[in-house]
Amino acid sequence: MSDAFRSLPVFPDLRAFLSWTAAEKNLAVLPDRVDLRHEMTAFQQAALRAGGPVLRFNCAHLDGQPATMPVIGNLFGTEARVAAGLGVRPEGIADLGAFLAALRTPAPVDGWRDALSRWPVLRAALQSRPALVKHAPAQQETAPTDLTRLPVQIPWPGDAGPLITWPVVITRPHGSEARDTARYNLGVYRAQVIGPDRMILRWLSQRGGAAHARSWAAAAEPMPVVVALGADPALLLSAALPLPETVSELAFSGVLRGARPQITPAQTVPMLAPATAEILIEGFVHPGDTAMEGPFGDHTGYNNPAEAYPVLQVTRITHRRDPLYLTTVTGRPPDEPSVIGGVFNQLALPSMRAQIPELRDLWLPPAACSYRMAVVQIAKRYPGQARRVMMALWGMLAQFSYTKMIVVVDEDINPRNWDDIAWALSTRFDPARDTLLMDGTPMDHLDFSAPRMGLAGKIGLDATTKIGAETGRGWAEIIRPDPAHAARAEAVLRAAGWGA
Structure with a gap:
């Protein structure tokens, strides 16, 4: 994205964003024990409703067992932090929306001067191309293939089990090559942990991940999948954005980030993965392998019924040397998804006005x-x-x-x-x-x-x-005070100490 629109520094990973929130005095480190079963939900909800900071739980535990890593919550609990994840202050959302609208549907170029004036758009397009790296922070260590070692929340009473709530699930269609990242789909789908090496991916039939799964099932072949936990804010928000099907979420993250996304070969599946994530989970979805997912509390404020969804058979887990686990809670608004949705609404307005x-x-x-x-x-x-x-x-x-x-x-x-x-x-x-x-x-x-x-x-x-x-009748005129009278009344009342 152009420096003319990006008013904040580039956040290449989650840690850089957390460092920025700390400098802004918008990060709270909680040293007390907080239970992953239900209790952490209450902390995140309280912080969000108060317009509070990002929460870092240093002593999370589950039923008395300490977590193996810190847990980050309420990352995008305010519109200001969602805007920051996009690289701007809140007042810059409208300009960013106009910029992205121009990037999606640029007007015809009228001469060299006009072409040069559009250099920010061209530069943003170049920054969207992924960069391949060999030594990825996300692969510094290989963990035991045991999802139960992750500090996964059980958000609500009545939930069926541990639920990963901020996964970036990465898939590609059958017949594509691992290097063809333009055909990748990135989506945020909740994932229920049902065993050390098995997790359910809840994608609805109209989602990109489900469409890719159908293509692999039709060929009777297992589908390779990478799940990135703790991705950088641009990748997280790109995966959550309702982008057109022809727009690559991975490429779009480069536009938002202001820097090319870094990717690296996965170790056990033919996929390329986000190199700067905190944790990478690799595996295959085998045709016909499903399990009952749920019930779980959802954004409607109700528990959704249990339904059958595909299972990811995990083949490897890698992570940074000192990983962070990112989580969120979905429930009756206000919740983190509704805050994000409010900013996305502002961001999409220029594109909607174009149509x-x-x-x-x-x-x-x-x-x-x-x-x-x-x-x-x-x-x-x-x-x-x-x-x-x-x-x-x-x-x-x-x-x-x-x-x-x-x-x-x-x-x-x-x-x-x-x-x-x-x-x-x-x-x-x-x-x-x-x-x-x-x-x-x-x-x-x-x-x-x-x-x-x-x-x-x-x-x-x-x-x-x-x-x-x-209508078959006339329409009445709206009654309004004389502007001069209204202005004088406000001035007199203000002088008397009653005005704002």
């Missing part, structure tokens, strides 16, 4: 599990425009296929203010005329309100002022 020009703002309320509901502000110019925007959003990006309610408002309504939204719905929305209903559309498997697993309805609420053929 929907009338879009002015979009808010995904964190309390609505980040993406189940969207409030959209548009510059309305013609009848039916609100419905067109609803359908465009549902069809534009994969994550909006799970958004079951869209409320569209005008430019004079703050889409991030519940009072404004309620007023617009109360005065500009007629249930019979302004409701768009659909049935049998894709839905998150974890949504218990869906009548069928993976299929549910969607609703669009047009809370915009009706114009043209949308």
Whole structure:
């Protein structure tokens, strides 16, 4: 990424980012014993809700047994730290979003001067190419092939067992070569530990990892997999971002990082792995090898039911000499994924505006599990425009296929203010005329309100002022005070000690 947009130093690994948070007085080292079974969840939730620091648990234990390494939690518990993971301060998110939109869909070049002015974009593209290294910090030591030695949390009462919550799972399709990293998929899928060398990978059927697994199963061959734990912030956030299928998460991490991603050959599987991760887990997913995963507490605030998912047969575990284990907790918002989602929403706005020009703002309320509901502000110019925007959003990006309610408002309504939204719905929305209903559309498997697993309805609420053929009657004028009178009133009250 261009230095013109990156206002923070490059974070080549998790340790560099933690050093920066410590310098910012945003890292708390906890020397007291904290149990990995349920108790650590309470610490992370308390820190997140208070807008608190990254937590380093130096004395984690499980049922009295001390952990073999420190545990890091609440890494992205504030929007400021998510922005920092992207290389910018919070005020730089909008500019970064515009920069990434230009990188994805650059306009035609108009002469040499214009080409030179785009050097930051070209430089970012060059920085996205992975660099192969022979001596990787992530492979400094080979550990016993025993997942139970890792300090894996059991987050909630009722959870089925230890759950790895921040794994970057790396796969490639059948027929590709290990060196063809442009075809790699990086995803954050929760992973249940069910034995010393077995872990369940919970990827839904529409995810990239699942698509790759189907290609290997069709060929009746085991699929090689690498799981990176404790990756650098750019790689973590790239794996979590809802990128288009044609965009490589590994390459995109180089754009965010401002430096080329470092990769290294895995030791027991034909894959290339993140060289600067804290821990690498290698293995194969064999066709037909599944196990019941769950139940686990999830982002809906409920336990999801147990379901069968593929098993990774672990062949090797390597790590740094003094590894750190990164964890997070998913539950009813606010949680770490909802904080990340709020920043991703801001980051994606310029790209969405490029496809929907009338879009002015979009808010995904964190309390609505980040993406189940969207409030959209548009510059309305013609009848039916609100419905067109609803359908465009549902069809534009994969994550909006799970958004079951869209409320569209005008430019004079703050889409991030519940009072404004309620007023617009109360005065500009007629249930019979302004409701768009659909049935049998894709839905998150974890949504218990869906009548069928993976299929549910969607609703669009047009809370915009009706114009043209949308109404058969005139529309009243909004009452507003005279600006001069309002300004004088504020000045007088301020002088009397009552103003802000």
